[in-house]
Amino acid sequence: MSGALGYVAAVNIVIWAGIFGYLVYLDRKVRAASRPNQE
Amino acid sequence: MVKSFGFLLKALLGLGMAAICWGAFLYARPAQNFVGESSRIVFFHVPQAWVSTLAFFVAAWYSWRYLRTRRIEDDEAASAAARLGFLFCVLATVTGSIFARVMWNSYWNWDPRETSIVLLLLVYGAYLGLRGALEDPERRATLSAAYALVAVVTVPFLMFAVPRMYQSLHPDTVINARGKIEMSADIRIIFFSSMVAFMALSYWMWNLDRRVSRIVRERAA
Numbered sequence: 001m002s003g004a005l006g007y008v009a010a011v012n013i014v015i016w017a018g019i020f021g022y023l024v025y026l027d028r029k030v031r032a033a034s035r036p037n038q039e
Numbered sequence: 040m041v042k043s044f045g046f047l048l049k050a051l052l053g054l055g056m057a058a059i060c061w062g063a064f065l066y067a068r069p070a071q072n073f074v075g076e077s078s079r080i081v082f083f084h085v086p087q088a089w090v091s092t093l094a095f096f097v098a099a100w101y102s103w104r105y106l107r108t109r110r111i112e113d114d115e116a117a118s119a120a121a122r123l124g125f126l127f128c129v130l131a132t133v134t135g136s137i138f139a140r141v142m143w144n145s146y147w148n149w150d151p152r153e154t155s156i157v158l159l160l161l162v163y164g165a166y167l168g169l170r171g172a173l174e175d176p177e178r179r180a181t182l183s184a185a186y187a188l189v190a191v192v193t194v195p196f197l198m199f200a201v202p203r204m205y206q207s208l209h210p211d212t213v214i215n216a217r218g219k220i221e222m223s224a225d226i227r228i229i230f231f232s233s234m235v236a237f238m239a240l241s242y243w244m245w246n247l248d249r250r251v252s253r254i255v256r257e258r259a260a
Binding site for chain 1: 049052053056057061063064076243244247250254
């Protein structure tokens, strides 16, 4: 059972890594886009 | 300084949520009186429902501010919060439905809790529909702010009152009828860490949405 749970945990971590990476990417893009307007 | 603090918080969230995913399945033991491993969904389902409720209240707060100040930034904040609340409400519905399948062998039972969350989705779906239907920004902001203030009245009723008023298949709420949190220490630590992580994640998403709205508005001007 712990093997199956380990697999589910790993899938969850991979999904979270994808969401997190995408949010970091968006954050950087938004920061870059708003920079000229702040000057 | 602020930038590095923000980076630190995001790094903490990234590692923290990964640790929660690990702990939810490999550290916490399954709770008693649940089929198989189904109780583990509590680490994701409850924080999603809680964040959704919070977001609807934030939407109402900024709607009220908009009606007082007429600052378009408040309307953008309200709209971002309502969208976020709707998203997390959908996620809570889906995870709840998966839990129902494991526990009661059916994805949907029209249990009071399930019915009330569908009504909540309809109420806020109508809010999003209203915003999409109006082109004039001022009229859209005013009408949707007024609607959000009416809609939020249903949130405590549908989220907290209805499920306690009727017999429900839904397991006890986190603070149960005796006013106590009955969780073992291993479940408690993962559960409350998950609550904090989901609130941080939703704040980040809300903040991003507001910043995008501001850029779009400034470029359109």
